[in-house]
Amino acid sequence: MSKKQSTDTEIIKAKISARTTIIAAIISGTVTLLAAIISVIWGPILLQKWTTTPTPTAEPTALSRDWYVIFELNFPPNYWTEGIHKYLFKANCPFSINSTKDDEPAYSFSVNPSAEIQNSVIYIRRKGLYDVEIQGTPLNLSINPSQETIALYGPFARSFEEAKQLRDRCKVQISVDDGPFTGLTATRIDKIEP
Numbered sequence: 001m002s003k004k005q006s007t008d009t010e011i012i013k014a015k016i017s018a019r020t021t022i023i024a025a026i027i028s029g030t031v032t033l034l035a036a037i038i039s040v041i042w043g044p045i046l047l048q049k050w051t052t053t054p055t056p057t058a059e060p061t062a063l064s065r066d067w068y069v070i071f072e073l074n075f076p077p078n079y080w081t082e083g084i085h086k087y088l089f090k091a092n093c094p095f096s097i098n099s100t101k102d103d104e105p106a107y108s109f110s111v112n113p114s115a116e117i118q119n120s121v122i123y124i125r126r127k128g129l130y131d132v133e134i135q136g137t138p139l140n141l142s143i144n145p146s147q148e149t150i151a152l153y154g155p156f157a158r159s160f161e162e163a164k165q166l167r168d169r170c171k172v173q174i175s176v177d178d179g180p181f182t183g184l185t186a187t188r189i190d191k192i193e194p
Helices: 005-051 160-167
Strands: 067-076 083-092 107-111 123-126 126-129 148-154 171-176 187-191
Touching: 005 171, 067 160, 083 148, 107 126, 148 171
Parallel strands: 123 148
Antiparallel strands: 067 148, 067 187, 083 107, 083 171, 123 126
16 A cells, blocks of 8 residues: 555544544534533423422312302292292302202292291202201291292302302203293302301
8 A cells, every 4th residue: 555545544534533523522512502401491390390299189179168159039929829849950160069960859848828927038049948048957847928039059169269250150040840940140259257
């Protein structure tokens, strides 16, 4: 092999070595740059996830629901005729806990002209007649046809904001004696005081 061919071979090897070194440096620099960018962007997020204590999840029904919305429909005195009247609420709300199910039972109450007229309005609520809007126990009585009554549906919420969603998005209706469903109107939001 001549001296010129030997030199050309060495130059080619040197060029290949230089190119290899440059390519390796570019790849190494790119990987380092990407690693730096990822650590700057994702580092704080990952660090926060690794160092924070996870918030325990609670069942929605276990949380305090002391806000409520009143939906009502007034029935004037002498609306009810003597006898047994059955009714069924239908509520479609944004939170399923406040919506009625497809198998919601119908409830009933009796109207008797000899029944004493109560001093307060009687509320027709799920599960019976009440003399209070929220909470309380059902009254075991017949009502007088002259008794003023109000159909009332009061869904509960965890916050004022959730109560506003219920007020704005719930569709609440009542059917009396298998008649058509009639809408109840949202009249106010309130809070149960301890």
